[in-house]
Amino acid sequence: MTIKWLLAAAVGLAAAATTAVLAWLVSPVAPGVSAAVFGFIALPFGATLGWILFVAPATADQAYASDESVESHWATAASSGTATDLVTVLGLTLAVVSIARVDPPATVLLTGLLLAAFASFTTRYALARRRALSE
Structure with missing residues (x-):
């Protein structure tokens, strides 16, 4: 357990x-x-990420409703994880834009947001599928 806390x-x-x-840099x-300032502020969030990755106990399988397929679960x-990822991406983008004092076109920002949403959903779906099929 000490190794997990050190990794976190x-x-x-x-x-x-x-x-x-x-x-x-920016x-x-x-x-x-x-x-x-930003390093100090990021430390608790990074530690929380480490805790989620290494220390948090494995969650038990959730029961599926009779009309719900495994794929829909x-x-x-x-998709629920993607919402959290998008809020994080938006916050980090806002921080970088405000620190760097740049004014990127809205088209670039919205395209990046859509690509982040697609990548997040695809990755999370593939991980959920892999975890379920490897058990």
Whole structure:
């Protein structure tokens, strides 16, 4: 169990360091302050991600309704996770755009959002399918 907690802490530190480096690279004014602030703010979220990946107990299989197929359950789980991913992508994009003080075209932003949604849903559906079929 100690190894899992160390891995979770490592993910948290890696996420904070990555965020700090990105903030330092894109900040036009006071990159050191931006790196420190964003790295400090990203640390709890990175640690939470590490906890979810390594420490959280495996969830039990959910019972399916009689009229629900396994595939529809995978699609529902994938789409609900995609909503969370899109909120995260939107927040990170807003942070980068505001720090870098750039004004990208709306078409580019919306296309990127759609691509992120497609990639998230496809990945989550494939993972749910793989997990279910490997058991």
